[in-house]
Amino acid sequence: MTVPRSTLRLQFHRGFTFDDAARRVDYFAALGISHLYASPITTAEPGSMHGYDTVDYTEVSAECGGEAGLRRLVDKLRAHDMGLIVDIVPNHMGVGGSSNAWWLDILEWGRHSTYARHFDVDWHSPDPALRGKVLLPTLGAPYGDELAAGRIALRFAPDSGRFHIGYGPHVFPVCPVDYAAILQSADRADLSALANRFQGLTTQPADQPRAADARDALREFVAREGNAAIESVLETYAPDDPVTRDRLHRLIERQHFRLAWWRTASDEVNWRRFFDISTLAGVRVERPEVFDAVHTLIFRLYREGLVDGLRIDHVDGLAEPREYCQRLRQRMTELRDTTPYVVVEKILGRGEPLRDDWPVDGTTGYDFMNDVGALLHDPAGAEPLARTWAELTGRSPRFADEALVARRKILAENLSAELDRAARALHRIARDSLNTRDFTFTTLRRVLTELVVHFPVYRMYPQNGLRNAADNVYFDVALASARATLPRSDHAALERVNAWLGDGVEDAPAAPPAPATRSGSTGSAAAGSAQQQAHNSGPLPHAGSARRNAQTLFAQLTAPLAAKAIEDTACYRYGRLLSRNEVGSDPGEFALSVEQFHAGNLARAERFPHALLATATHDHKRGEDVRARLAVLSEIADEWSATLRAWSTLNAPQRRALDGTPISSVSQDKRDAWAPGPAAEAMLYQTLVGCWPPDLRADDEAGVQQLAERVAQWQLKALREAKLQTSWLAPDEAYEAGCREFLFGILAPQQRDGFLKELSTFVARIGRAGALNSLQQTVLRLASPGIPDLYQGTELWDFSLVDPDNRRPVDFAQRETWLAPTQTPPSEFLTGWRDGRVKLGVIQRLLALRTHLPELLSQGTYLPLAVRGKHASNVIAFARRHGNAWAVVLASRLAMGLLDAGGAAGGAEATAAADGTRGAHGTHADLPLVEPALWEDTAVEMPADLSARALFDWLSPAAPKVDNGSLLYLRDALAAMPVAVLVEDGVPRG
Incomplete structure (x- = not known):
């Protein structure tokens, strides 16, 4: 198997073709990428910008360049010893046009x-x-x-x-x-x-x-x-x-x-x-002839050596993910007599493992994105921010409450037909047994509804009609919640549905029905007859097939419900802190400790060492650096709460009535009877703080206008996805217009000395901490167990919002121009951190390290390192070891307080940054870097094997010494950069 060292995801369409990518291969190679990771290459609906609406599995997309263009791209990749991973879509096809x-x-x-x-x-x-x-x-x-x-x-x-x-x-x-x-x-x-x-x-x-x-x-x-x-x-x-x-x-x-x-x-x-998209039809890839038809082209390209591995889109949509993965790997192994590289797009709940019996190399990285994102958050901010959210909006402080309401809404309004189909499957089973034939369709639908809305993860994976222990961990949660919610009269039906959905309890063999009793029969005789009938009634011969069908329909219902209710509804309703409202994340889980992050890395190293590590994707709701900046708010929860209230008061004159007309005030007893309303307004402020470009000035009318247009696009999608005042199914255009007018009103040029100045000043106040978070996140992705994946364009700061904003054209030429000579450490660019070159430098240098010592970061043992001293909680440290080679990874974290202590970022520096008159470059007050002296006695406890070895930082000229035989002081190791990757003396620097 050819395991990538690193991947870079590209979105192909008629505006960015295979030949366009081929022209950038020199840059990708110089950056250190080993494999391009392509969006679907099969023929999609004409004009598709993503490729997930496949209409022909047998032909390479002509709009993207056709097979000839693909071969030219692969030829260029091979000339640089690079490979190609391809995204495939076995679950569904595009049926919204006339091309399928x-x-x-x-x-x-x-x-x-x-x-x-x-x-x-x-x-x-x-x-x-x-x-x-x-x-x-x-x-x-x-x-x-x-x-x-x-x-x-x-x-x-x-x-x-x-x-x-x-x-x-x-x-x-x-x-x-x-x-x-x-x-x-x-x-x-x-x-x-x-x-x-x-x-x-x-x-x-x-x-x-x-x-x-x-x-x-x-x-x-x-x-x-x-x-x-x-x-x-x-x-x-x-x-x-x-x-x-x-x-x-x-x-x-x-x-x-x-x-x-x-x-x-x-x-x-x-x-x-x-999901609920009526232009995408589910494909029955579990059928052998369909499997062959869907994969004919991909298998040929793999056999011919054009494709090196696959990414499986939405594996949870398939009837039998395990069997699919097994069949896929077997066929690919036969084609090239080698183990193929395969990853699956899978959303995992906290503590939910990727199944060991799926022969894949791991997930596409949402689980890592969740872990590293949660690590950036200060747990102390959870309660005050939740309290502020509830007070300002009148909505629940708990995400779980929003999630349950959203699940019920989506099931009733968007997936009602799918619910009916699953309920009918159960009803057919009930009719086949004498002692269950009186369970009505309505009763079973009611029972099924409660199981589905309380199911805590995407789906279950029964085998041979039975759930295993891993399934029951989650099914039992749904079962207990359904039992608590349903009336007692439905409990018998609930237990029967539990059995049909695979708990292993089987009925006894069928027997002829007992003779009917007269109306005057005694109660005991009637009871005895009923008991005998219940004992003797059993499934008909086709019961096993019927139950497996019901289990499949249940699994194919809980998965889209989770996606639509959580990611596409509740995440747009709940705004405690939007940096935790991301695909693959649970907004109810606010923060992750260093110990928990280490545990996740250790588990990944042991079970799926070649899984992708992502922090940005084509589906993310906010760019990786938007989330990193917003996470800083968790460290200043009280200050942010006060800022929210102040901005709400300041911008009250810009509010509109629900019909879009201007208003000047809102009565206290109708707090949400205006556009955009308190919840949407609070989330709008977070979005503006998160995506405001580092170099944008409040008086830059053109720049602010461009930002407003981007945010307006996000706002419309967010309002409709929330499905409160407006929705995709029933848009309230007057309300939407009022929200847009509010947005453009608060960002109007005449606000340059009002809200715009306050906004840009606040962004400058937290900007350094946000950049530090971004560099921490970047280093952890590049040095943790797994294969680091980059999303197109995120080599520089990524302040994108949800699609289509995150799929805008990428200026690869600029990035190529900014690649540093191999001997230049990223610390050289820290003084100009706002342009993003320091992030590009970190990526380039660590990918060079992965190339120079490939086994160290791809196969090396993961060793969490203890930190001691006054600011131990502000550091994460671990080592990677392979044979005699070592790398020590250090990163500052939760550093807002330390940055404040090192310079008055809330005063003159922030004002200067907002006005475009930067402070003196190189002073710690203007850098995303903790003043070295502030680390005081904080030190990392180093492994004994490194006590006598010289260490050099791969990211800066630093060469910190291990003191007292085992301690590495942060004042030395993090003097030039907020992150460090230390390797031994003698390792080439180029």
Whole structure:
């Protein structure tokens, strides 16, 4: 297996192609990257900016450069001894346009389509209008309105000889069974002759080749005779006349799809979606023929050596993740006779391990991003910030409360159809047993709801129909909560559902029902009969399959519910501190101790030493340096609370009524009856503090305007994701406009001496501590057990917000220009830290160390080091050892107080920074560096093996000595940089 030393994630699309990346390979190599890590390369919906809406698994995206462009990129990588990791999307395909041939085929042929079993469609819907059909929730308004408005029409494609229902850019194929009637409607002899070729067709596979031949004849006829005849046919289905419109309606009703208003999807969709996105359809990759079809291209590219490893997108969406990973690794091993490198995108809860029986190299790094992010936070800030949040907004101080409300809302409003489908699966099991057949669908749905909303992690992974101990750790939490929430009358059904969902309790074999008792039978006889029936009633032969189906549907429901309710709803409602509201994180978990961080690294080193380590991704809600800066607020909780209140008062005149009109005051008994409202306003201030560029001045009108446009984009998404006053399903445009006006009002040029000055001054006040946090986070990612992953552009400061902001074009040319000569330590750039070159230098130097001593940081033992002295809590230290080679990693942490003690950052320095008149570069008052003397007696207890060895800092010219045989004093080790990576004398510096 070729294990990467480091990866760099690139987002490919038509604006950044394989050839664009090839032109930057020299830079990536000079930076120290060993493998590019590409977004999906298969063909996606036209214009896709991310590639996760695959429409053709068999072709490399032409928009990204096609296979020829990919080969040119790989050739350039190979010339620098670099590799390629590719993101693949086995869980779902894009079906929102007209480019997915598999999807169009099932719309055309229904259950008899070649691809009918490729997608997870419920062909046996309890809704008679959907039996044998696919719901297409595509229409912008109710079906009848769109039909009457003439926006739905019958059309003909001359190049393919196909009739289809057209709606805007959408194409919905008409089944060839109906072609005969369509062609005969114009009452023309030539068309009637063509119609005869379609007579007697059925949807059976055996008839489909005849249909293709007949279509060819129709296509040739139109090419020879022109469109006039076909136009006469289309006129007979014209939507602008009541008679022909009715004929069009009846034709549509006969198709294998049902056109519907997009709002129907949440309640009625009869196929599995990706989360609640009705343009992404779930793929049944657990079926062998589908697995082969999905991976044909990737396997070929891997066999040919173009691809070196895979990243599996949303593994929790698959029916059987374990079996999928096993099959994938086996096939790839057969193709190249070597163990492939495979990582999975998986969100892990605190304490939830990645399963050992998945043959993968680890996750894509959300777990590390959570750990290192929590480490930046001062636990003392948790309660005061929660208290302030509750007082200002009237919302709960506990994230768990918001999460539960959000789970119920999403389940009821966004995933209702998915809940119904899982409940029906349980109801079918109940009907198969005499002693459970009276459990109603409504009862089982109610029970299932409570289990799902209380399920604490993404999903369970039963094997052979049974949950294991690891599953039960989390299922038992949901079971206990459901038991406490449901009425006692539902407890029997709850216990039965628990058994069906894999607790291992089986019913006894089936037996004939006992004779019915007369109404006058004694109670004891009736009771005895019931007991005998309960004992004898058991599952029918297909019960095992039915239970596994129910377990799969349960797992494929809890996963999207967790994602939509937590990441895409509650994280936009709860604002104690937004730096903890990130993908893969639990905002209820505020901070992580040094000991807990070490424990996580030790576990990763032991179980998944080649997992990716990420601090930024294409899905992050806030850039890594936004989060690092916001974490500083945990250290000054009282000051930040006072600042929030002051800014709220200062900006009250900018508030708008809910209809968007200006207001000057708000009554105390209607605190949230204005735009944006207290919660959204408090989160807006955090966002502005977090993403304000380090070099932006309050009087820079163009710069502030550019920032306002970016934040406005974030604000709209945040408001709609919160689903309180507005949402994607029901946008309140007046309220949204009022929120936008508030934002632009507080950032208006006339506020340069008011709020803008206060904002920029506050950012300058915490900016140094934020930069120090960023450098700490960067070093820990590059030196911890695992494979460091960089997201495009984050080599410099990353003050991006949620997508699409975090997918803006990257100025790689600037970054390449700023690469330092190999002998230049990053400490040379600390004085100009605001431009981000110091971060780039740290990344470049530590990747050089990973290249120079690859085994040390990829395989080396991880040794937490004890710290003693006055400021021991402000340091994290560990060593990596491989053979006789050592590296000692040190980082300042929670340093706001020490930075304040070293210089009046809240006074003249902050004001000067905000005004653009910087203090003297090189003074500690203006650097993200603790004054060395302030460390006093703080020292790291060094391993005995290093007591007599000379150590040199890979990041600065420092060469600190170990005193007293075992102590390394921070005043020496962190004199030039807030972080250090110490290696032995004799290690080359280049």
